[in-house]
Amino acid sequence: MRIMITTTKPEFDSPVDPNFGRGAYFVVVETNSMEWQAYPNPAVGAPGGAGIQAAQFVSEHKAERVISGDFGPKAHQALMAAGVGMYLAGASASARQAVAHLEAGELERLGGSPRQGSKSGN
Amino acid sequence: MKQLVILSGKGGTGKTSLTAALAHLAHDGPCGVPLALVDADVDAPNLDLVLAPTRLEEHDFVGGDTARIDSDGCDACGLCLEVCRFEAIRQTGRHFEVDPMACEGCGACFHQCPAQAIRMQPRVVGRWFRSESRYGPLIHAALFPAGENSGKLVTLVRQQARCLALDRECPGILIDGPPGIGCPVISAATGADLALVVTEPTAAGMHDLERILGTTQHFAIPTWVVLNKADLVPEVSAQVMDTCQRKGIEIVGRIPFDEAVTQAMVRGEPVTAFDRQAPSSLAILQIWQRIVAGLFGGSIDTRVERLDRRERA
Amino acid sequence: MRIAVASGKGGTGKTTVATSLALCLAANGGSALSPAGPPLLLDCDVEAPNAHLFLRPSWEAVWPVGIPVPQIDPAGCTACGRCAEVCAFNALAILGSGVQVFPELCHGCGSCTLACPEGVITEVVRPIGVLRRGTAQQGIDFGHGELSIGEPMAVPVIRELKRQLNARPGQLVILDAPPGTSCPVVEAVRGSDFLLLVTEPTPFGLHDLRLAVEVGHALGLPMGAVINRDGIGDDSVIRFCENEGIPVLMRIPFERAIARDSALGRTLLETHPEYAPRFRELAGDILRQVEGAR
Numbered sequence: 001m002r003i004m005i006t007t008t009k010p011e012f013d014s015p016v017d018p019n020f021g022r023g024a025y026f027v028v029v030e031t032n033s034m035e036w037q038a039y040p041n042p043a044v045g046a047p048g049g050a051g052i053q054a055a056q057f058v059s060e061h062k063a064e065r066v067i068s069g070d071f072g073p074k075a076h077q078a079l080m081a082a083g084v085g086m087y088l089a090g091a092s093a094s095a096r097q098a099v100a101h102l103e104a105g106e107l108e109r110l111g112g113s114p115r116q117g118s119k120s121g122n
Numbered sequence: 123m124k125q126l127v128i129l130s131g132k133g134g135t136g137k138t139s140l141t142a143a144l145a146h147l148a149h150d151g152p153c154g155v156p157l158a159l160v161d162a163d164v165d166a167p168n169l170d171l172v173l174a175p176t177r178l179e180e181h182d183f184v185g186g187d188t189a190r191i192d193s194d195g196c197d198a199c200g201l202c203l204e205v206c207r208f209e210a211i212r213q214t215g216r217h218f219e220v221d222p223m224a225c226e227g228c229g230a231c232f233h234q235c236p237a238q239a240i241r242m243q244p245r246v247v248g249r250w251f252r253s254e255s256r257y258g259p260l261i262h263a264a265l266f267p268a269g270e271n272s273g274k275l276v277t278l279v280r281q282q283a284r285c286l287a288l289d290r291e292c293p294g295i296l297i298d299g300p301p302g303i304g305c306p307v308i309s310a311a312t313g314a315d316l317a318l319v320v321t322e323p324t325a326a327g328m329h330d331l332e333r334i335l336g337t338t339q340h341f342a343i344p345t346w347v348v349l350n351k352a353d354l355v356p357e358v359s360a361q362v363m364d365t366c367q368r369k370g371i372e373i374v375g376r377i378p379f380d381e382a383v384t385q386a387m388v389r390g391e392p393v394t395a396f397d398r399q400a401p402s403s404l405a406i407l408q409i410w411q412r413i414v415a416g417l418f419g420g421s422i423d424t425r426v427e428r429l430d431r432r433e434r435a
Numbered sequence: 436m437r438i439a440v441a442s443g444k445g446g447t448g449k450t451t452v453a454t455s456l457a458l459c460l461a462a463n464g465g466s467a468l469s470p471a472g473p474p475l476l477l478d479c480d481v482e483a484p485n486a487h488l489f490l491r492p493s494w495e496a497v498w499p500v501g502i503p504v505p506q507i508d509p510a511g512c513t514a515c516g517r518c519a520e521v522c523a524f525n526a527l528a529i530l531g532s533g534v535q536v537f538p539e540l541c542h543g544c545g546s547c548t549l550a551c552p553e554g555v556i557t558e559v560v561r562p563i564g565v566l567r568r569g570t571a572q573q574g575i576d577f578g579h580g581e582l583s584i585g586e587p588m589a590v591p592v593i594r595e596l597k598r599q600l601n602a603r604p605g606q607l608v609i610l611d612a613p614p615g616t617s618c619p620v621v622e623a624v625r626g627s628d629f630l631l632l633v634t635e636p637t638p639f640g641l642h643d644l645r646l647a648v649e650v651g652h653a654l655g656l657p658m659g660a661v662i663n664r665d666g667i668g669d670d671s672v673i674r675f676c677e678n679e680g681i682p683v684l685m686r687i688p689f690e691r692a693i694a695r696d697s698a699l700g701r702t703l704l705e706t707h708p709e710y711a712p713r714f715r716e717l718a719g720d721i722l723r724q725v726e727g728a729r
Contacts, residue, residue: 130445132483132485134614138639165620166443166646168642204546205549207545208544226544228524229546233521233550234549234550265616267653268650270617272615299652301445301482301614302615303482303582304587304588324697325482325485325699326485326697327698329483329488333483333584336584336585337584355695381667382699384668387638387639388635388637388638388668391639405627
């Protein structure tokens, strides 16, 4: 399964970036082989709608699940439309740990109800 | 980590003066809570004028893109002028030019130009800073006059403050918000744990109070009100209190009109540092104690704990 | 002639000065000061409009104002993604099998509509506020915009207010600008003949006045200052104006009585008629400066 995680550094052992839309990097990992690659998040400098642009990036990479610190309401809407499962990293110290927690069923999954009012992931 | 944002709706009610005083009390006062400070009023940033910060880092801020017409490539077809909805294309004879202040950065002209003579270029429209102030780390910014994308710059300074607070293990972030209810305010307020709305007993203040309360409610941000210059017009103060009671919003402080606030500002200090016994200082101390109790779990620091934290920071 | 009243800092007294100036011109309607009769006052602080509380216009019309946002016909859409590509604001995205529109992010530029190769995008106006038109005391024509709560963009409301509420031929227009120095203020002030800056003699007042002056310079406007609440701080604002060559056209001393009356929604001219000749002088000075600049 292909999973993407927002990270502060372009490494699998990097801390998880708490912000989905403007997280610094995305690490894409294939869970069967644990092969991974890191990409700079193209949405980082977006004047607005970073969450949407980031969601589009995730959708283009055909990830099935995405892990981040939190997801703003538009990012949530966009990822729901794209059919990508959203998970909160919680206390995971790194992207690698977050994936392990996800596989063990320990991460909180976001449901379909619209995220609360925030305009931006603050 | 808790985020407290100071808002008002109407400008000039005293947000920055209150923020500075709270920052001082959080740092030096009887109930110490190490805070990361943010001046989110990027259009007209004033917090640094009373916090005496030392600038440590300075960064350019790029807003959106701005269109630029290459006059060599342009064949004066005028399509850009037709297409632009923001009156940002100026024509003199066969010469077409973009007005950078009106340009929204949408790129419609760039995409439609048949000669491909238009380029979209990023523009530096402001700067943001990381500083160390008397009362803690301060993230602030300045949008250049007539700059755009203030919402994006506000979002940026808040994110920087979050990273900083996480690094320094600050239990809280204190945000001096902008006036109004639009994009910069929304960016300053969303995700905050508590909004403190500073209002004044005036007709205009009351009108704008309804709008800012409607806004914080729309974004589901818990809100308290502080009535500043409370003794200026008792009849209108009574109306403010009625309004808040009707809406179920708590007024956590009433600050009397006090010349010491301006005197302190002239000296470049928060009023609580300038004169601890000033009537406004005493009222602000009570407000701060409510915030500590309500937002930071109520533990009133002992001196020892506070010193320890200062050493670590 | 269009006079914009701005400040940089909030709460310095823009609305006090703008409404008093309007009343003064209305009282002198037909004279050299205001030959076409009472002026038009446009309250451009669409996030927190207050001028109507003082001038109490009887409203003649209220209508919604909005942004044209894309609507995609799913039947003809091939999900080619061109619209999302050209959108500078991420208001369109290809997600899953179709195009998702995020109307709150849309700036109404029309780029997607133009770019769609299948021509399946139409535009629908999404209301973000209202405009109101009315007549106030002394025949003052009044207009304001009000941004809906929760909407981020003030600029389109200000733009439409200025576009849709037009002055009679020769009628003087006073624009009460929002606080700040960024795009809402620029939108309000653009196209004016004079920028009247209302400030207060404090460090915050001075700091923000400097920024407002830079906006004035950027727009190439003649400027003048009114120092309100004079006496509460120090003289650095006055010295700044002197150094910059910005004429200080009026100084209104801080008086608790003035503050009280304003708090109760009464205009300065109503409660302190001794200011009437001073506002006439102010209007005269502005006219002279504008003529001089031409």
